[in-house]
Amino acid sequence: MKKSSKPVLEVKNLVKNFGDFTAVDGISFEIKEGEILGFLGPNGAGKTTTIYCILGLIEKNDGSIRIFDKDFAKNRSEILEMMNYCSAEYNLIWNLSVWENLFVYSKLYNVVDCRARITELLDIFEISDLKNKLIRNLSFGQRARAGLCKAFINRPKLLLLDEPMASLDPDVVDKGIELIKRIQKEEKMSVLYTSHNMWEIEEVASEVVFINHGKVVAKGTPLELTRQEMGLEAKEPNLREVFIKISRRGNELS
Amino acid sequence: MNLVRVYAVVLRHYFLSVHQLDRLFGVFFYPTISLVLWGFISRYVQQIQSNHLAALLLGGLLLWIVFENVDTDIGLSFMWDVWEGNVVNSFASPITLFEYMFGTILVGFLKILVTIITLGIIASVFYNFNVTALGFGLALFWVNLILFGWAFGIFKLSLILRFGSRLGPLTWSLPFMLMPFSAVYYPVKILPTVFQKIAWFIPLSHVFEGMRYTLAAGKFDFGQFYMAMGLNLIYLVLSISLLIKVFGVVRRNGQLVKLR
Numbered sequence: 247m248k249k250s251s252k253p254v255l256e257v258k259n260l261v262k263n264f265g266d267f268t269a270v271d272g273i274s275f276e277i278k279e280g281e282i283l284g285f286l287g288p289n290g291a292g293k294t295t296t297i298y299c300i301l302g303l304i305e306k307n308d309g310s311i312r313i314f315d316k317d318f319a320k321n322r323s324e325i326l327e328m329m330n331y332c333s334a335e336y337n338l339i340w341n342l343s344v345w346e347n348l349f350v351y352s353k354l355y356n357v358v359d360c361r362a363r364i365t366e367l368l369d370i371f372e373i374s375d376l377k378n379k380l381i382r383n384l385s386f387g388q389r390a391r392a393g394l395c396k397a398f399i400n401r402p403k404l405l406l407l408d409e410p411m412a413s414l415d416p417d418v419v420d421k422g423i424e425l426i427k428r429i430q431k432e433e434k435m436s437v438l439y440t441s442h443n444m445w446e447i448e449e450v451a452s453e454v455v456f457i458n459h460g461k462v463v464a465k466g467t468p469l470e471l472t473r474q475e476m477g478l479e480a481k482e483p484n485l486r487e488v489f490i491k492i493s494r495r496g497n498e499l500s
Numbered sequence: 501m502n503l504v505r506v507y508a509v510v511l512r513h514y515f516l517s518v519h520q521l522d523r524l525f526g527v528f529f530y531p532t533i534s535l536v537l538w539g540f541i542s543r544y545v546q547q548i549q550s551n552h553l554a555a556l557l558l559g560g561l562l563l564w565i566v567f568e569n570v571d572t573d574i575g576l577s578f579m580w581d582v583w584e585g586n587v588v589n590s591f592a593s594p595i596t597l598f599e600y601m602f603g604t605i606l607v608g609f610l611k612i613l614v615t616i617i618t619l620g621i622i623a624s625v626f627y628n629f630n631v632t633a634l635g636f637g638l639a640l641f642w643v644n645l646i647l648f649g650w651a652f653g654i655f656k657l658s659l660i661l662r663f664g665s666r667l668g669p670l671t672w673s674l675p676f677m678l679m680p681f682s683a684v685y686y687p688v689k690i691l692p693t694v695f696q697k698i699a700w701f702i703p704l705s706h707v708f709e710g711m712r713y714t715l716a717a718g719k720f721d722f723g724q725f726y727m728a729m730g731l732n733l734i735y736l737v738l739s740i741s742l743l744i745k746v747f748g749v750v751r752r753n754g755q756l757v758k759l760r
Binding site for chain 1: 583584585586588589590591592593594595596748751752753754756757
């Protein structure tokens, strides 16, 4: 089958100001079908604001966002039905059980075979035994897995993961990443993935966009970025060192 | 006892009160409104010699609860989404603002139907007050109460959306503030002239004046009904316009994703 040449997500010259402060300053990047793009940057770099602009939760000041080759503003609901989002910062509905949450979200996303899909995801993320537990009674790791079930509920073609594994122990993160990679491959979805765990990005991302102070400061594969910053002799990606170098350089400039 | 640590507790409350003035509502707001309300009720009770007094008070309470529940339910549903950190997940989904509001209002409507039936049975069994004594007009009273509950609830939700969850207590306190001006337990003429002018701009006053007329004369006051309906339609249009405007503002200034 011929692969689509059109990017799934195309962000061009995106600008977002909050009063005098420019949070996102002319960012451009794209995600192709089936690609996982690592979206990196220090705290306050503009990653989450960019994600909120893509989701329409924050209105951009300038630039364009095309998703599935459609203008977001004109096709919001249609586009969002084919997308999903997960962040460790936002819980599912606190006082509903895991199953009830997933059932509500499956209706919000207009999932047709929702009961079967919920059962499948609970099984994949190994939380079938927790389906009747309230979200507030779950551990961090269990909540993260329930959140990921919600993120995959509608078989999204584009998934935005904003630090989905934040504050989880390495074992849980490792399992989570394996599951995300597996489903992403099976369902051929495109993913925008942010994290402050650099090995997480090295594990999942084929391409990385690095932003600082609202601007794109580097782009490439993890190995390309490592060679760019650490020297051509680098044999393995080392995004941790790349992150520190780029962040400190950005802070000196500012 | 370490007084420095006691001082720390006092300081904590002081700082929180400075940031959240609603924490001081209980100091002056509720007591003042209660005093004003019961002052007017006392004045009314002293003036009248009516066999209908119990019916007037119970009828007023039953109808007031309809408005208060419809109105509060809208703000409370939204506040639950805010408290549970679920606003971002909700609006990151395909749901539109209109669908979100429609679902919220529908739930409130179903809940108030249960409340009305429950209260009607209790009032009839324990207090010998038959809500159907208000005749077919009862349904029309409810229509106006529910419409104003929606308009006022959407107005409050807009304020919470714009200024954040620190205004959450408005969900409960604002309807209470309307009560003395709404002539729930006494006629508008009991109020001072200035308050009377305010009262006629509140649809509730027309509903309760209509209720008293029906209980006394056994007839339905269509004049008051039309006035309440007209005001309700104006307020509904204004509150929906405000909500749409505010939703745009909070998407521009980033407040929508910061609601906690």
